[in-house]
Amino acid sequence: MPVRMVSLFRNLLAKKAVEKALDDELQAAVDLLTEEKMKEVSSRVEARRLALIELGGIEQVRTKVREVRMGRLLEDFVADLRFALRTLSKSPGHATVIIASLALGIAANATVFSVVNGLLWGVLPVKNPGQLVMFSEGKSFSYPDYVDYRDQTTHMFEGGIAAHFPFVPANLGGAGEAERVWGQVVSGNYFSVLGVNMALGRSILPEDDRVMGNGHAVVLSQNLWRRHFGSDAGVLGRDILLNGQHYAVVGVAQAGFHGSERGVIADFWVPISMVKEIAPGLTAPGVGLTTRDDQWLMLDARLRSGISRAQATTTVNVIKQRLDATYRKGQKLREAITLQNAGGLMGVSATPALALMTVLMSVAALVLMVACANVANLLLARATGRQREMGVRLAMGACRGRIVRQLLTESLLLAFAGAGMGILLAMAAARAISSVRLPLPLPLAFDFHVDLRVLGFTAGLSLITTLLFGLAPALRATRADVTNALKERQASSGVYGRSRLRNALVVVQVALSLVLLTAAGLFLRSLQKAISTDVGFEPNNVLVMRIDPQLQNYPAEKTERFLAELRRNVGALPGVRSVSFVDLVPLSVINQGREFRVEATKDHAAQKVQTDLRGVYSGYFQTMGIPFLHGRDFDSNPNRQNATIILNQTMTDRLFPNQDPIGRTVYAGKTAYTVVGVVRNSKSRTVGEAPRSCAYFFLDTTPGKNFNLSGISVLVKTAVDPRQLEHPVREQIALLDPNLAVFNIETMQEQFRQALVLPRVSAWLLGCFGVVGLTLGAIGLYGVMSYSVRCRTHEIGVRMAMGARREAVLGMVLRQGLTLTGVGLAVGLVMAVLVGRLSAGLLYGVKGTDLMTFLTVPAVLIAVASAAIAAPAFRAAQVDPVIALRNE
Amino acid sequence: MTERRTDLLRGTLDLLILKALSLEPLHGVGISRRITQITQGGFQVSFGSLFPALHRMEEKGWVEAVWRVSENNRRAKYYSLTAAGRVQMKAEEREWNQVVKIMTVAVESV
Numbered sequence: 001m002p003v004r005m006v007s008l009f010r011n012l013l014a015k016k017a018v019e020k021a022l023d024d025e026l027q028a029a030v031d032l033l034t035e036e037k038m039k040e041v042s043s044r045v046e047a048r049r050l051a052l053i054e055l056g057g058i059e060q061v062r063t064k065v066r067e068v069r070m071g072r073l074l075e076d077f078v079a080d081l082r083f084a085l086r087t088l089s090k091s092p093g094h095a096t097v098i099i100a101s102l103a104l105g106i107a108a109n110a111t112v113f114s115v116v117n118g119l120l121w122g123v124l125p126v127k128n129p130g131q132l133v134m135f136s137e138g139k140s141f142s143y144p145d146y147v148d149y150r151d152q153t154t155h156m157f158e159g160g161i162a163a164h165f166p167f168v169p170a171n172l173g174g175a176g177e178a179e180r181v182w183g184q185v186v187s188g189n190y191f192s193v194l195g196v197n198m199a200l201g202r203s204i205l206p207e208d209d210r211v212m213g214n215g216h217a218v219v220l221s222q223n224l225w226r227r228h229f230g231s232d233a234g235v236l237g238r239d240i241l242l243n244g245q246h247y248a249v250v251g252v253a254q255a256g257f258h259g260s261e262r263g264v265i266a267d268f269w270v271p272i273s274m275v276k277e278i279a280p281g282l283t284a285p286g287v288g289l290t291t292r293d294d295q296w297l298m299l300d301a302r303l304r305s306g307i308s309r310a311q312a313t314t315t316v317n318v319i320k321q322r323l324d325a326t327y328r329k330g331q332k333l334r335e336a337i338t339l340q341n342a343g344g345l346m347g348v349s350a351t352p353a354l355a356l357m358t359v360l361m362s363v364a365a366l367v368l369m370v371a372c373a374n375v376a377n378l379l380l381a382r383a384t385g386r387q388r389e390m391g392v393r394l395a396m397g398a399c400r401g402r403i404v405r406q407l408l409t410e411s412l413l414l415a416f417a418g419a420g421m422g423i424l425l426a427m428a429a430a431r432a433i434s435s436v437r438l439p440l441p442l443p444l445a446f447d448f449h450v451d452l453r454v455l456g457f458t459a460g461l462s463l464i465t466t467l468l469f470g471l472a473p474a475l476r477a478t479r480a481d482v483t484n485a486l487k488e489r490q491a492s493s494g495v496y497g498r499s500r501l502r503n504a505l506v507v508v509q510v511a512l513s514l515v516l517l518t519a520a521g522l523f524l525r526s527l528q529k530a531i532s533t534d535v536g537f538e539p540n541n542v543l544v545m546r547i548d549p550q551l552q553n554y555p556a557e558k559t560e561r562f563l564a565e566l567r568r569n570v571g572a573l574p575g576v577r578s579v580s581f582v583d584l585v586p587l588s589v590i591n592q593g594r595e596f597r598v599e600a601t602k603d604h605a606a607q608k609v610q611t612d613l614r615g616v617y618s619g620y621f622q623t624m625g626i627p628f629l630h631g632r633d634f635d636s637n638p639n640r641q642n643a644t645i646i647l648n649q650t651m652t653d654r655l656f657p658n659q660d661p662i663g664r665t666v667y668a669g670k671t672a673y674t675v676v677g678v679v680r681n682s683k684s685r686t687v688g689e690a691p692r693s694c695a696y697f698f699l700d701t702t703p704g705k706n707f708n709l710s711g712i713s714v715l716v717k718t719a720v721d722p723r724q725l726e727h728p729v730r731e732q733i734a735l736l737d738p739n740l741a742v743f744n745i746e747t748m749q750e751q752f753r754q755a756l757v758l759p760r761v762s763a764w765l766l767g768c769f770g771v772v773g774l775t776l777g778a779i780g781l782y783g784v785m786s787y788s789v790r791c792r793t794h795e796i797g798v799r800m801a802m803g804a805r806r807e808a809v810l811g812m813v814l815r816q817g818l819t820l821t822g823v824g825l826a827v828g829l830v831m832a833v834l835v836g837r838l839s840a841g842l843l844y845g846v847k848g849t850d851l852m853t854f855l856t857v858p859a860v861l862i863a864v865a866s867a868a869i870a871a872p873a874f875r876a877a878q879v880d881p882v883i884a885l886r887n888e
Numbered sequence: 889m890t891e892r893r894t895d896l897l898r899g900t901l902d903l904l905i906l907k908a909l910s911l912e913p914l915h916g917v918g919i920s921r922r923i924t925q926i927t928q929g930g931f932q933v934s935f936g937s938l939f940p941a942l943h944r945m946e947e948k949g950w951v952e953a954v955w956r957v958s959e960n961n962r963r964a965k966y967y968s969l970t971a972a973g974r975v976q977m978k979a980e981e982r983e984w985n986q987v988v989k990i991m992t993v994a995v996e997s998v
Contacts (some may be wrong), residue, residue, distance in 0.1 A: 060936060064939065068943060068944045186909060
């Protein structure tokens with residue numbers, strides 16, 4: 001409709017010209033009519049009067065023409081927006097409170113939604129991700145089974161089934177400083193099945209995967225290429241070292257592709273044919289190519305077009321039954337294979353994840369609803385104050401729909417301002433959540449951020465909230481009986497009687513924020529206690545760095561020679577007090593343990609002890625500051641003939657109560673160890689644990705034995721700031737083997753803090769929720785009190801006219817507000833005590849009824865609540881009886 | 889000639905205006921007079937309805953306007969039918985005839 005578009009633009013843009021033309025036209029019409037009338041009457045003035053009567057008034061006609069014009073609604077909207085801005089800027093405090101309230105509610109939703117978005121709905125950066133399926137939610141399959149499934153389903157899946165193993169640690173050498181990286185071994189069809197584009201070069205091909213031990217090709221991730229190779233296009237064909245083996249770089253994957261599991265970050269891919277070479281340590285625990293018992297590969301496939309997921313599921317399960325019948329007679333069988341969308345969370349079934357997300361979304365929605373209720377209260381309070389304005393507008397002939405539209409525009413403005421602030425908060429929150437690193441030695445990372453989908457969600461949410469909080473006050477404001485509104489008399493008692501629901505809402509808010517803040521307080525106190533706990537070792541001035549010589553295919557003797565030389569060289573550095581090695585530093589989340597007995601038999605139930613195990617070098621106890629109670633340290637060189645062991649106090653007490661343990665023998669399975677020493681207890685797994693039985697043996701460097709993902713930790717006790725020695729120690733390691741990566745460099749203090757990450761995050765989260773709850777509660781209280789004071793203005797005026805003093809009025813309102821707070825506090829305290837009792841198991845060094853917390857939190861709450869009540873109370877006290885009563 | 893007659897069925901006014909303009913271009917007052925004339929005084933349109941209708945029809949592209957000097961030497965805005973306006977007039981005529989037929993049958997049947 002070009003004519004209409006032209007009119008629309010002309011009406012909106014050339015408004016003045018359009019108005020002028022209309023004026024001219026109407027003026028001309030009046031003149032024409034006047035001429036006509038002049039034939040009937042003699043006086044020109046009289047003629048003009050008659051002309052105007054017939055026209056029906058220039059202004060009236062003009063208004064009617066304006067109303068039918070194109071873009072009328074838009075023009076109205078802009079005018080409403082302008083009016084809303086002016087109204088809101090007249091009471092900035094009021095607007096701020098509303099916007100803050102909405103921002104909190106919307107931020108909570110946007111944050112949860114961006115997490116849900118990132119966890120569940122993100123799409124792999126591959127071709128047609130909808131066709132890709134993953135087998136049994138990321139459960140693992142053996143290599144021979146994989147080959148059978150692959151070869152018997154080619155009619156179902158495009159390019160066959162792809163297999164990969166997601167966690168391969170590696171020393172990346174041969175180019176610059178050695179780096180610890182994580183990669184994956186993949187089948188030759190992996191990249192073609194997934195449909196991943198290459199930024200450079202080619203992908204891993206089936207040829208690379210044909211002959212075992214002969215596929216020295218590697219594809220790098222975009223990140224690794226940028227980080228380690230400076231985005232050099234000449235990297236193709238370059239020879240690099242991965243765990244001491246030569247590989248040729250054949251390609252660089254497209255940006256954004258980190259492997260097919262969500263949250264796992266892979267930096268390189270090598271063919272399955274190289275699995276023995278790339279991960280020598282991995283071959284021991286169940287990574288075999290010939291046995292069907294070693295289940296380690298994850299499978300993905302792309303459905304051929306025309307093949308449904310159900311058909312494919314049936315087919316693979318027929319094959320499964322055949323395999324089970326042939327190879328697993330009489331064994332416990334695995335459940336039927338299912339096919340899900342590829343690119344999901346690894347090992348996490350979508351259903352419980354979805355359930356958790358639903359709970360989170362519901363909580364967030366509840367927060368928003370409370371925020372909306374609060375805002376509705378505030379707007380109601382205002383609507384009551386604006387009844388006179390509305391009355392005047394209605395009396396002047398404004399139609400109700402028009403006023404409601406204008407009030408809703410005001411609400412929309414508030415909602416969008418709130419949404420804007422909410423998005424900013426959500427961005428910060430999403431970044432904070434993404435930055436939380438689990439204390440696990442695995443390449444896990446999530447990237448939550450506010451994307452277009454989140455923005456769309458938030459915009460939709462703002463529209464809904466506008467209706468939620470804006471409609472009721474708008475309808476109420478315009479329902480006003482014109483006569484009464486103009487007289488400004490309010491049916492105060494009736495309105496006030498209906499606010500029971502509002503009061504209940506405020507009570508619930510106060511109670512919930514008390515519970516949340518109390519829980520946060522308990523966790524904080526627990527954290528505080530934990531930090532000041534004696535962990536049994538001395539975490540100051542200890543530098544920790546990890547190396548993984550096992551991955552370099554070092555034989556045991558070479559590792560021992562390497563460690564001995566490293567200890568001598570580092571020990572000679574200035575500022576170094578002592579050097580030692582351990583397989584797993586204390587307070588790591590992962591752990592290792594075994595059962596120990598005093599005798600080699602199996603039936604002495606009373607004398608077997610489940611024990612944490614640590615492989616250490618001599619000097620470990622000196623370096624860590626753990627004192628010996630009896631006996632001595634290990635010899636500085638391992639004695640393979642006669643295995644020795646050092647026990648901690650708890651283990652000694654359990655196995656050798658009231659006996660001298662030195663020289664006795666303990667058994668782990670059939671292996672005998674001679675006890676040479678006893679050391680003081682120290683924390684092993686967590687700061688909060690009760691004393692645990694712990695044994696130390698000499699670190700076993702045999703390849704494939706005691707494989708753990710953290711490698712070997714080098715401990716350096718220093719006389720100076722341990723960070724100063726980071727570089728010299730790295731240099732010493734590089735001198736011995738330039739291709740051995742050094743990783744996870746930290747001080748023992750940092751490791752200690754990292755160990756408290758979960759309690760810290762819980763305290764932080766609860767604290768955030770508590771503060772949000774408190775803020776909303778305060779706003780709710782403020783809203784209800786303001787509304788009540790507005791409704792009672794007349795009553796207060798009467799009271800004052802009758803002689804009530806300002807202090808009495810102030811006291812009356814304060815009392816009303818504090819009663820609400822008090823009820824909320826009482827309810828909240830009961831719940832808080834229950835929560836405290838329930839969380840007692842999670843707390844360290846603090847009782848569930850910690851007096852300090854239970855005194856501080858209610859005090860803070862009362863202070864905040866009083867502040868929220870004070871403003872309306874003072875407003876009530878400022879009521880001028882003359883003005884309040886004049887309108888009668 | 890009563891005021892009530894001015895708000896006849898919705899759409900009637902449009903048809904009357906289109907009809908009035910089908911002979912020659914007219915200004916607002918002229919259209920009003922022409923309608924009175926062709927309805928033989930049975931219908932007097934108020935300017936409060938006429939001008940909004942004219943502007944609406946102009947925006948729809950049924951009529952177009954030019955400023956001209958009137959017969960008694962005054963500048964006035966003259967409206968004339970466009971091609972689209974003629975098509976619209978034919979359509980509204982057909983519609984109106986149908987309404988009349990139906991209503992006549994209905995009114996006379998009881």
